[in-house]
Amino acid sequence: MAQPESERPLTRRIEPVTKSVTAPSTSSIAVARANGGATPRTPLWKKLLRDPQAVVTTGILVVIFALGLLTPLIAPHGPNESVLSMVNAPPGTPGYPLGADESGRDIFSRLLHSINTAAISAILGTGVALIVGITAGLIGGYFGRATRATTEWIFSLIMTFPGLLLLIILMPVTGGDYRATMLIFGVLLAPGIYRIVRNLVLGVKNELYVDAARVSGVGTLRILGRHVLTVVRGPIIIAAAFMVGSTIAVQSGLAFLGVGSLEIPSFGAMISSGFRNLYIAPTQFLWPSLLLGLITASLVLLGNSLRDAFEGSKPKPSKVGAGQRVAEIDAETLAVPPAVLLGVRGLAIAYPTPSGDLIEVVKGVDLDIARGEVLGLVGESGSGKSQTAFATLGVLPNEAVITGGSILFEGRELIGLSDAQMRPLRGKAIAYIPQEPMSNLDPSYRVGSQLVEGVRSALGISKKEAKSRVLALLERCGIADPARTFDSYPHQISGGMAQRVLIAGAVASRPKLLIADEPTTALDVTVQAEILDLLRDLQSELDMAVLIVTHNFGVVADLCDRIAVMRQGRIVETGLAAQIFGDPQHEYTRTLLGAILDESSYRTDPPVTAPTQGGQA
């Protein structure tokens, strides 16, 4: 690798971010905990109060529906009280502030009465949809396969009915009463709610806290009400807000078409009559349209605000390909000895808190890895060890900001490189093995084709060459039947096998540095031992440097030449493996080593023979 850019100044601007590789999840979890862990929750209503959109739309809706409730008091006329002399009276006529319609009925009064019609439609339609949908969703989601299949079938059937048409056809049954129509419409809306609830329940019912409740003797109904429903209520409330809007719209639509009783004042009927008189009295059509539009728009916007409040607002999209975000650094380049393959100096990484401040999770890390050396980066969760590794790979999450330091690979500065500049390094000179092998294989492609793709982009060889190369690598990585694994989908191979596959892919380009993030944590001990053997053999065969991120001192003892112990974003101790294990200097290293359960200690105290049942502690 050439190092033409090693002299470029280290001062950089904040750039928009991105990464092309998804950084594994542990990092974001750790950060979420670091940022939000200690802050007490904000109640939902407080979040809504802070959202101007929610406040304004709720205000509008409250005013409109309050007017509806006050109709008997404030409406100057009855909804069907027609005065012949007032036919098509213009707005401003005394007693008829918005004028009168083609039958001489007061438009203002009819508007107020229409609000009530809309409200009743919404309550009936949404109510039925919620009751039917939630009940069926809970039953279909929580109970066995047969029950689910049955409810599923019924709701699929309901969904096949053409809604509006069915409501019109059923007019003789409902007798034209809009309330009956809305009840039926509620049933037609129920599948939407059913789907939401069923899916959420399916996810929740296998949660351990539901199992724990069952073990505690909590009955099924109570589990559903207390543990399941509380979790699913958010999405239901959001869906209900949208559904209220659509019931009102459908009721108006039907009335506009003239379906149902003409006696009932409603926005649809009013718009329809206004339409007929469009050339005689153009404003007649305006009032009900405005009010209907205001109501439905407010409901949709309120629904969006509710969604934001419940689920958090959508992350902002960011530009692809710009590399990691780097804050202005005025770092004096610290001397890195030439034998060093990777030199990290004063690396600092920060994450923004919800309030916009930056919190540093890595606070000035210095690391050196010589060519062909195995370095173990050890620490507990949240110590920043994975973040350090991701920064080296250039795959920090979008919101992360590198606030200082430098990462020199073969003398070349990696911080501030764009994705395009990073690409020739990643996967070639620097390779990566993840913690969760399964989630790093695409489930919809065969294992072989994924490896071939990587090998070809790294080495630029033909497809055929790449395939024979991959087969040889798979065999080298201890896969008994390489051809069969090559043709398998990821779900057809075991976790240990998947890790072998990923190792094969990582070493395909004979990297100079292999970064392994907890490579054996997800594996069984016997498989772990085999994978460690494989890594050790490959390391000496290819003479590559390895950076192993782990919390397991056994893995470190097995593999590493040197160890760096990390705590709360800082390296507290670095040294040869034998030194660290034999004579740890730092207090924290001693604590960590002391916490390792002793090989030779057994439980010696006998079981308590006379159990003091029910005894207080």
Place this chain on the structure above:
Amino acid sequence: MTLLEIDGLRVAFPGRGFRAAPNEVLHGVSLSVAPGETLGLVGESGSGKTTIGRAVLGLVKPSGGAIRFEGREIGGLQGRARRGLSDDIQVVFQDPYSSLNPSLTIGDTLSEPLIIQGATRRDARARVRTLLDQVGLPSDAVERLPREFSGGQRQRVAIARALGPRPKLIVCDEPVSALDLTTQALVMDLLVDIQRQTGVAYLFVSHDLTVIRHISHRVAVLYRGDLVETGAAVDVTSKPEHPYTRTLLLAAPVADPAEQRRRRDERRATASAGVDR
């Protein structure tokens, strides 16, 4: 007298697809737990160790064999009869993040089982305070939500929940696997302390022999749904008889480079000698 006796337990899960053959994960496992004792159940993924725990808890229906608690068959119990056992058998799960309902406060989570058992709210509150104290959490935890706690603290909450009804047996399903090393040691010490004080028995499921050795009086080793070895913790983990147990022991890396090199060589020698596990 034994507290829990499992005799020839078989568990099969329905196969995938139409009329698929059921998939048996336990092929007749027998073991027992005495009052106040810890039985360590060790095995790798797919060995069926968790399934044994879930069968004892009534979360999985056995397809054969018997599970007796204080001499009474509990394997097939359903509904009300099963719920009656909840003050005797409790559970601590592996994942401290998903084993607590995220929307309930710690106080609600802890008092729920007590109120189900018929305690008044006032008694439940007092008991919750005692429990929090017992697991070393501050009493203001009552008002807080699970997400305000670290993994180790959540696991303490889960232990407190299990202790609530004063059970005779707690099934511990990998309770320390998700925790950091230092936290792990603290939680295990807590479990041992509680056992000494209350005489509760543990069925302790883990994949980690070191953890098992530290906490168990007796150890049972599972391999692919069969019990391959059982005996006193000292015997099983220092002079294992079954080849699989030996493999398991040698596979676990030790935090000592020299000792680990010796062990690695021994393991590779054993493997190349073609000893079937």
